[in-house]
Amino acid sequence: MRRIPVTAAVLVIAAVVAGTASENAVDPVVAERQASMKKMANAAKTISGIFDGKLAYDAAAFKEAAETIRRRSGSAMVTEFPRGSFGDPSAAKAEIDQSRAEFAALALHLETLATALSATIDDAPDGITESMRMKPGMAMGSSLLGKRVGGAAEADPAKMPAEHLFHLMLQDCTDCHAKFREKRR
Numbered sequence: 001m002r003r004i005p006v007t008a009a010v011l012v013i014a015a016v017v018a019g020t021a022s023e024n025a026v027d028p029v030v031a032e033r034q035a036s037m038k039k040m041a042n043a044a045k046t047i048s049g050i051f052d053g054k055l056a057y058d059a060a061a062f063k064e065a066a067e068t069i070r071r072r073s074g075s076a077m078v079t080e081f082p083r084g085s086f087g088d089p090s091a092a093k094a095e096i097d098q099s100r101a102e103f104a105a106l107a108l109h110l111e112t113l114a115t116a117l118s119a120t121i122d123d124a125p126d127g128i129t130e131s132m133r134m135k136p137g138m139a140m141g142s143s144l145l146g147k148r149v150g151g152a153a154e155a156d157p158a159k160m161p162a163e164h165l166f167h168l169m170l171q172d173c174t175d176c177h178a179k180f181r182e183k184r185r
């Protein structure tokens with residue numbers, strides 16, 4: 001058996017859900033993007049459960065979860081963070097305004113991966129196929145930020161196993177939060 005433990009994925013999701021700080025979000029822009037992030041976190045939990053076998057396989061639910069992340073990332077995500085919409089009650093760092101290109105690159109990278117993941121589900125109506133699984137020795141995660149610094153070219157997402165795509169997606173969540181989100185509570 002060469003199932004890769006999804007424990008890392010679950011930890012990432014637990015961390016983002018625990019970091020929720022929307023109790024006193026009155027600004028609708030902030031409230032809306034926090035709600036959108038939460039929907040992505042729930043979708044990621046569904047995907048993780050499906051890969052783990054903790055959730056019964058349901059192609060429609062799987063597709064919907066991948067599409068939720070695809071629709072909420074990319075330029076849709078970027079527009080949720082207009083100039084100056086930072087500071088309490090938002091956990092978004094003002095640094096987003098100084099690093100717009102990097103912020104957008106992470107959002108767009110997530111969209112690219114989610115698009116590729118969503119496409120793999122069309123060929124898997126009845127369950128996770130062998131080709132969707134990560135192969136032994138495949139990197140668990142590889143940071144977009146690290147890649148840009150290192151300058152290495154990235155493999156074509158359309159050719160990556162679904163499980164690998166999902167791990168890379170979670171890496172984008174983590175990378176963006178590490179740089180652009182306040183640690184609270």
Ligand code: HEC
Binds near residue numbers: 035042044069092
């Ligand atoms: C391009 C940057 C970026 C990416 C990519 C990103 N996030 Fe976020 N996320 C943020 C920022 C910034 C905040 C803080 C928003 C605020 O409080 O105004 C946040 C907040 C959150 C929150 C807390 C919401 C709340 O109720 O306060 C969750 C949960 C979350 N993100 C999950 C995810 C998941 C899951 C992914 C990946 C599938 C993801 N995020 C990808 C930037 C990002």
